[in-house]
Amino acid sequence: MRRMDVTLIKSSARQDADLLGAASDEYPWPIDPARIIGWTQAEPTHARALALKAEGIAGLGLTDEAARRVLAHDELLAIALDLETYGNAFAAIARDRAGRIARLDRLPAWSVRRTRAGGFRTRVWDGMKEIRADYAADRVIHIRLPSSLPGWYATPAWAAAAGVIELLDAITRYNTRFFEHNAVPDHVIKQTGGSLSDAQKSAIRDFFQTEFKGLSNARKTLFVSLAEGQTLDITPVAQPNDGKFIELYKTAREVLPAAHGVPPRLLGIATPGALGGLSEAREQMHMFELFTLAPRRRLLQAALAPALLEAGAQDAAIAPLDLTPPGEDIAAIPQLVAAGVMSVPEARAWIDLEKSAKVKDIERARIIASLLDAMGDG
Secondary structure (H helix, E strand, O other), X not given: OOOOOOOOOOOOOOOOOOOOOOOOOEEOOOOOHHHHHHHXXXXXXXXXXXXXXXXXXXXXXXXXXXXXXXXXXXXXXXXXXXXXXXXXXXXXXEEXXXXXXXXXXXXXXXXXXXXXXXXXXXXEEOXXXXXXXXXXXXXXXXXXXOOOOOOOOOOOHHHXXXXXXXXXXXXXXHHHHHHHOOOOOOEEEXXXXXXOOHHHHHHHHHHHHHHOOOHHHOOOOOOOOOOOOOEEEEEEOOOOOOOOOHHHHHHHHOHHHHHHOOOHHHHOOOOOOOOOOHHHHHHHHHHHHHHHHHHHHHHHHHHHHHHHHHOOOOOOOEEOOOOOOOOHHHHHHHHHHHOOXXXXXXXXXXXXXXXXXXXXXXXXXXXXXXXXXXXXXX
């Protein structure tokens, strides 16, 4: 009797990225930066939330010209992104020969470790070897997010949603493997009692390749003539849930805006029951600025201020983005004209009155009417 051995090969989760860890004279991170990088690469909504917050925090950049010479806007944006991604950001103070602060250089947060001697160390792999650089404590500005956890480093608040990010990544990878493996065979055909002829094999193969799919072929029957003693067993293999998890994915993804403090609509997530009008968008952006962006901006300004002021800047203020929804800025024009802050020609240049008067919107019409009254005949 011929014996057939069947081996079941299970697919395993991908290996974690090589963690950088910490040397014996370094303080380890509470969550290794390599894992944080992995989460960022795994989930696009999470990555987008980090980028949005960084852009909002850096805003229009430093307002003082001398400050901008010391810290370029691109560097400021990179520091803001590190702060949101890792909960920590680092900037090295570079001085000229006279000892004056010449510039601030962002140190990638993933490369930095605090040393037990009190300084900082960067570790970068160049493809062949690890390059280390040590910095004294007074040469590096360490910016930390507020954290409820003790330690030498802060832990970002979004880390509480790490399990959700891993779940979303698992759903995506499962479905990717599903299609990579040709969406799993639908059936296994087992034959016993002799061998099938080439004609029989061809009939079965042709049926499953051409006749067993498509709406027009629904409910068709395969007929195979078998010799006495032969049996043919057709067993379904594919599971009804293969390639799905759509609802679970949507539900899990809705956790990320709350974890990041970002309005869902900015992440492309439509909240059930939300009206989605201009008023809602305005309120969401206001809350985003008030409770997420502004506190981070104040933290960043306070940390950078000593070095920027020493370098000759008048202040370390960062200009926020203008989050006024389109069209809303005209609401204040009547008051500005009436108070003499804005002239009639300036107001007319600001808004196309003729075009606006044709818009059939009660609120906008009221604003335009007030504007016309304030302008008089001018």
